Amino acid sequence: MVAVHLPAESGPAEFEYAGLRGNPVAREPLPGAHVSEFTSPRGEFGIGMAVAELDGMIDGKPHEPSLDVRRIIATLPAPRVCGEDPGCALLANLPHTQPRSTLELLRRIGIRSRAGTSRFEVEASLQAIRALLELGHEEMAEGMLDALRSSCVGDWRIAWFTGVAALVRGDHRRAYRQFDIVRVMLPDEPTPNLAMAVTAELLLLAAATRAEAADWRHAAIGHYRVTWRSNHEMISAAFGLARILTADGDVRAAVAVLDELPAGSPHRDTAGLTGCLLHIGGPVTELTETDLRIAAGRLANLSGARRYLPTRLILLWTTLVWLESGGRLRNPESSIFGTPNTETGLRRGIESGLRELARTTPDPDHRIRLVDLANQVRPRTWF
Structure with a gap:
């Protein structure tokens, strides 16, 4: 685990650190195999936005294409459990796609809305925070995060879950900054880039000026591209990159990205239909x-x-x-x-x-x- 002090949040200068205003928006992960600090993707988000109208033609119901923050949080890879405590092995096997079940299991082993200081208690608390955020209980999760900060200085997962909490609350700028901290601490990991990409896309959709929109578009394209190039399991990155490229007028490049989906991907049909509609x-x-x-x-x-x-x-x-x-x-x-x-x-x-x-x-x-x-x-x- 990398031990560094998390930088304090301030004003516009942080956006230079975050990759805007002329600095590179994303760096390629360093070469060489490594054990990921995150789980595999737990699902996908945003892949059906271009074909949502097709479902409406089939069932007659409105299908509004949008990025669902709850879906994003539930499908992003989750930080892995760390620690050599035998109990941590139990935590590692908690259901990552069933937050209510996770909280119930943690309740049974004595972890509630508080944070302990032993390694097992820290790991259990982080799992509870993850589940609470996926259920939309950001205030309770943030309270547990605050209790952990003094005993977990330098733990990148504090920054990660702080970013997720900010995403739930709609504070996308803070979320972007926190995910950028994780990206710097874990340069080999594609997941922080994916989180930054979708956060930048949300900021792009809410941009108030052309200059601001251009910055966030540049950031989203850069982070989606780095994520997709480094890991073709990140299907959400391919569709996200295609969305931004299409909005930018580069349909050929967008379709080319969708054509890169692995042959065995269950989303090949969606990618093909999306490419057809884009043309x-x-x-x-x-x-x-x-x-x-x-x-x-x-x-x-x-x-x-x-x-x-x-x-x-x-x-x-x-x-x-x-x-x-x-x-x-x-x-x-x-x-x-x-x-x-x-x-x-x-x-x-x-x-x-x-x-x-x-x-x-x-x-x-x-x-x-x-x-x-x-x-x-x-x-x-x-x-």
Whole structure:
């Protein structure tokens, strides 16, 4: 464990330390294998933001794409238990994804909302703090953290959980500073960079000025990129980097990042569908036939994906709007998914897809809306 005194928090000068205002936002972890101070990722956050509307097309319910802080905290890798006390082995086996169960087990072995000074008590208290923060009880967790500070000087986990507590409270600037302290103390670890990246993204979303937004965008891209390059298990970093690159107008780079997901990842379909939507997500007047063809080609390889049908509908609809807005095809006789690239052909394809989607939706009211929409979009006939 690295023993250093945690720097006091102050004003704007800290943001130079935090990687803004001209200083590098992130450093590559040092080469060489090491035993991580954190657990493996306990899940992912933010991976479905670009495809949230697809779920709404399926079930008829609103799906607001947003970064959920509770989800972020629950899925970030957690600090490992330290110490040679035999009881610490028990703590290491506590359920990292079930905070209520963790607190109940700690209660049974005598750890409550206070902090002891023995190694076992310190480790147990840190586990209780983690669980409390994941349940949103930041005031109780911060009280336990304050009780530990004098006996845990130099323990990076105090800074880590202080950052998590700040994240829960919505004090993102303080969270960023605390995670940066951990990054400096543990330069080989990707997790502090991931925490800084998503915190910078939250600050970017709340930025009041263009200059501030540019700083936080630069920070988020840097930390997401370092995290993803150093550990391809950090799937949240890939999707986060793709989000920021897309918002920055670099769709090609965003799609390239998503294409780097390991072949065996359960999120490959989501990445593929996201890439498809990104290719056709700009203003329709700026789309080209190449954009539509690339999106169609990507989608053709995802026919088994759960969100395939609504994605196909969006692609057909976008192609129809593009044609009606003056788009011209090099080969009008060609088709997308067997649907002729004519207004009539595309309308028939959309109508068929809407009726198919209506048969699969669990919501009767949404089914009626989809059928009504299919009737509206179908080609006009004399009969």
